[in-house]
Structures are given as C-alpha cells and as structure tokens.
Amino acid sequence: MLLPGERMGWTLTDLSLVLLVAVILIIAEYKSWSSHWSFINIYRILGKGTKVLKEPKTIKDVPGPVALPVFGTRWLYSVGGYKMNKIHELYADLFRKYGETVREEALWNFPVINIRNRDDIERVLKQSSKFPIRPPNEVTSYYRRTRPDKYTNLGLVNEQGQTWHDLRTKLTPALTSSKTMTQFLPELNQVADDFNTLITNSRDENGVVHNFEEYANRMGLESTCTLILGERLGFLEQNISPVASRLADAVKGQFIASRDTFYGLPFWKILPTPAYKRLVESEDTIYEIISEMVDKTLKAETNKCAVDPVQSVFMSILQAEGMELCDKKAAIIDFIAAGIKTLGNTLVFLLYLVAKHPEVQEKIYEELEGLVTDGCPLSTSTLRHATYLKACIAEAFRVLPTAPCVARILESETELSSYLLPAGSVVLCHTWLASQEECNFVDAKSFKPERWLDNSAVRYPFLVCPFGVGKRMCPGKRFVELELQVVLAQTVRKFHIDFDEELDLQFEFLLAPKSPTNIILRDRH
Numbered sequence: 001m002l003l004p005g006e007r008m009g010w011t012l013t014d015l016s017l018v019l020l021v022a023v024i025l026i027i028a029e030y031k032s033w034s035s036h037w038s039f040i041n042i043y044r045i046l047g048k049g050t051k052v053l054k055e056p057k058t059i060k061d062v063p064g065p066v067a068l069p070v071f072g073t074r075w076l077y078s079v080g081g082y083k084m085n086k087i088h089e090l091y092a093d094l095f096r097k098y099g100e101t102v103r104e105e106a107l108w109n110f111p112v113i114n115i116r117n118r119d120d121i122e123r124v125l126k127q128s129s130k131f132p133i134r135p136p137n138e139v140t141s142y143y144r145r146t147r148p149d150k151y152t153n154l155g156l157v158n159e160q161g162q163t164w165h166d167l168r169t170k171l172t173p174a175l176t177s178s179k180t181m182t183q184f185l186p187e188l189n190q191v192a193d194d195f196n197t198l199i200t201n202s203r204d205e206n207g208v209v210h211n212f213e214e215y216a217n218r219m220g221l222e223s224t225c226t227l228i229l230g231e232r233l234g235f236l237e238q239n240i241s242p243v244a245s246r247l248a249d250a251v252k253g254q255f256i257a258s259r260d261t262f263y264g265l266p267f268w269k270i271l272p273t274p275a276y277k278r279l280v281e282s283e284d285t286i287y288e289i290i291s292e293m294v295d296k297t298l299k300a301e302t303n304k305c306a307v308d309p310v311q312s313v314f315m316s317i318l319q320a321e322g323m324e325l326c327d328k329k330a331a332i333i334d335f336i337a338a339g340i341k342t343l344g345n346t347l348v349f350l351l352y353l354v355a356k357h358p359e360v361q362e363k364i365y366e367e368l369e370g371l372v373t374d375g376c377p378l379s380t381s382t383l384r385h386a387t388y389l390k391a392c393i394a395e396a397f398r399v400l401p402t403a404p405c406v407a408r409i410l411e412s413e414t415e416l417s418s419y420l421l422p423a424g425s426v427v428l429c430h431t432w433l434a435s436q437e438e439c440n441f442v443d444a445k446s447f448k449p450e451r452w453l454d455n456s457a458v459r460y461p462f463l464v465c466p467f468g469v470g471k472r473m474c475p476g477k478r479f480v481e482l483e484l485q486v487v488l489a490q491t492v493r494k495f496h497i498d499f500d501e502e503l504d505l506q507f508e509f510l511l512a513p514k515s516p517t518n519i520i521l522r523d524r525h
C-alpha cells in the first residue's frame, strides 16, 4: 500500500522533513507570540491579522506589553522588574521588542503611544495649532487645585488653551527676547567666574570635585534665580546658606515625587501616599522660600528709581497686567523650578562629554584663544564666532539631553506608522532614543561636534530639540544656551577637565546623572 505522498514520489524521510519544518515554524510562531507576553496579545495579533484586509489599523492595534484591567501597564514599574529610576531603559527595551510604535497603558487603561520613528515624530511636533496641548503633570495640577489661596490657575507648565496662552503672552516676552539676554551677559560672566571659583576651591588634593552634580545644581539655582529675581542669592558661595540648601532639596524632592506619582500606582488619588506627601512638602517649601524672596525683592524695589537691566525679567513679570500677585509668584516659582534641575543636569552631561573627549576640549580651547584675550570676559561677538563651542553644546544635547522626549496630545486624527490615532491621543515623541539610531545619525552613539559644522546633523531638527518645539517650546531656551556657552568656555579656558568613571543615568522625570559624579579639574596655567 502507498503512503500519502509516495504517489508523488515522496519518501518517508521527505515526509518527516516536512513535519520537522512545520514543527519548527509553529515553535517560531509561538515564540514570537509569547514574546508579546500573553494570550491577550496573541488575540490582538490574530485580530490584527484579520483586520488588516478590512480596515486601517487603530490605536488598539499598536503593539505593546500586556495591559492589566484598570492598572494598564503600570505593573512594569513594580513587578515587571523595571526600577522607577530606570524608566529610560524600559522605553529602550520596549522599542527593541515591539518596533517603532509602542502602546503603554496608564490607569484605567488610558493608552499612551510611544513613537521613535523620525517621520512620525516630525508629523506630531509639526502639527500647528493655536494652543498646542502638552499633557499636564496630573499630581501638580491636583495639588494646585487644593491650594486656591496660593494658585488661581495651574501655571504656565500645566495650563492649556486660552489660559495658557494668556500666561505665556504676559509672562515670557522679556525672557525670550535677545535684547534681554545681551544685557544679561556681563552678569552671566560673573556667575560663571563664581562657579569656577567654587569648584576650584572644592577640589581635593588630587583635583577631584566630589559630588559635582550638587555644584552644578547650585549653578542652575543661582543663574535661574538671578535671571528671574534679578539679584544674586549666594548659592555659589563656599558655604551654602541653609535656605539655599532647603530650596535645592525641595526642587529635587518635587521632581522625584512627580515621577513616583506619575509612574507608580495612583493611590495618592485616594489617600496621601508617601510620594504625594513628599510632593506637598516640596511644593510648600518651594512656595514659602520663593514667596519670601519675592516679598523681600519687592520691598527693596519700591526704593529704587531706575531698573537695572539684570532685573528686566523680574520687573516684566511684576508689571504684567491683569494678573494677581499670587499668579506672579506662582509664575516665578514655575520658572525657577523648571530651570534649576534642567540646567544642573545639562551642565553635568556637557562637562562629562567634554571631559571624556580631550581632543574636543583642546579644539574649544584653541578656538577661544583665537577669539578672546586671556582673562577677558566673553562678549556677544566672541560667542557669535565660537562655532565649535556651540557645536559641542548641540552635540551634547543630541547624545545626552535632560529632556529625553516631548509629549503632546493630538488635536486631530493622525496617521502614524500606518496606525490611525484619534484626536486626544497622548503621544510621547522619544527624540533622544531616535537620535541614537544609525538610520538618523551616522555613528549615532558617538560624541562628534563636527557633525554640526558640516551640516550633516541639522537635517532632522525635530530629533534634536532639547527645548521642545513650537509655541510650547521652553521659554528659557535663549538663556540656557547663552549660559552653557559661557560656563563651558570659562571652564575649558581655566581647566583640563577629566572624568574617571563612566556616568550612570537615572530617570527623575528628567534624565539625570546618578550621584555621586566626580570630576577632575587640573589648572591650565
């Protein structure tokens, strides 16, 4: 009797080969399913397969880790094995596993779409609208609503629509003007000199500045307060005042509590969890300290006739029409809180990258030697011509930005990587992770300032946008860029910078250096 197949000339060996291949294929298929972790996802994949022919893919079809009812994918940050301070690693893993578009789910299974594709990021950030929407920080908004005595709105960072637009128009013109920044340059030179004196005197016998991040945060604090309050507050003096140290601790606490309440399970909505208590404590401390500073400065101000150029931002906030004093105080708090940690982290990243590349340091030094006489402060014209210095800052923002993604809520239905997302979808544009992809930048992981000089890096402006994009872009951008140019230039002119270890990163709602960071400074002269 003929076995099936023998009629076609198949032997038993051929049949067992076919069977073997079939088994291998089934195992492979099963493995790819199980890599999506659950039957729910197998169901999704099967569903997607049948849907493809009939209708476009929707937000439900975007792949991602299994979501539990109500809690969504928040379990990843607890039992999922990812630590809260390593969320940046989780996102990198999710993109590796699921591709360029990944769905996570917040509480009540609210979908959050993560994107890394260059064209998709551009499509989202280019959407022009009168009032672009960035998802608010829920816990800060909640806190502010419970304090009507102090806050009449959620502040520039968290407000939306017409209220946000009014705040932005009234509060930011002086901050974003190039004239204000030019007037501010001599003060910035002074702040940078004081920073250098502080770190010079803080070195041990081997030239090591231990816990450099604390000095960088003090620099962020001093320069932001000088900009916003129009006076020096002494954060760069060798022995920091108890008030300055309380403020620095409170700002750090606020960022960490925001992260823990945002990514953790939201029990704080029902009862005051330790993270929420920490947030309230930090917010109250920041308010109390800043409020006192504003009142003191206001009192001193009434005795003065002329406005010092350094006070132009402060005065413009105080003179903003149609706003109550508490709104002005809240705005000052927002500016200072937004500036301190972002600046401190950025300074550590920038000096770390330059320290790890001595050849880059020498090029900066040589460029400055040709532009400015030894011992002289930096002028606007010097900085205009310091193209290599500016390329280093741009490259540092590409390689290690403190804001690793830009968030938006879609205002109209948008197609991203063939998924049709409805208006109202929350999208996180992972600009940092996209900047690390070879398809976007050659030798993407290397620090190469030269790529900004031959224009090969400027092709994708939506990938390297450390201050965000469009109407909601950071109003501190001009100030920060100027400040980083001055500090980097003055530090390289004075020291050979070195960094012994590799920098470890942690996620504190921003990308931050894991402390302690130890930097080595050797005098040039």
Ligand code: HEM
Pocket: 134, 156, 157, 158, 168, 175, 224, 334, 335, 336, 338, 339, 340, 342, 343, 346, 402, 403, 406, 407, 466, 467, 468, 469, 470, 471, 472, 473, 474, 475, 476, 477, 479, 480
């Ligand atoms: C290295 C320093 C800084 C970085 C990397 C940074 C980055 C950012 C980013 C990415 C955004 C979101 C933009 C968007 O959604 O498109 C933002 C918003 C904001 N930043 Fe900054 N920032 C820095 C320093 C500062 C400083 C010094 C100030 C204040 C003087 C400031 C005040 C603000 C405010 C008020 C917003 C909210 C703007 C709005 O929603 O209209 N930032 N910043």
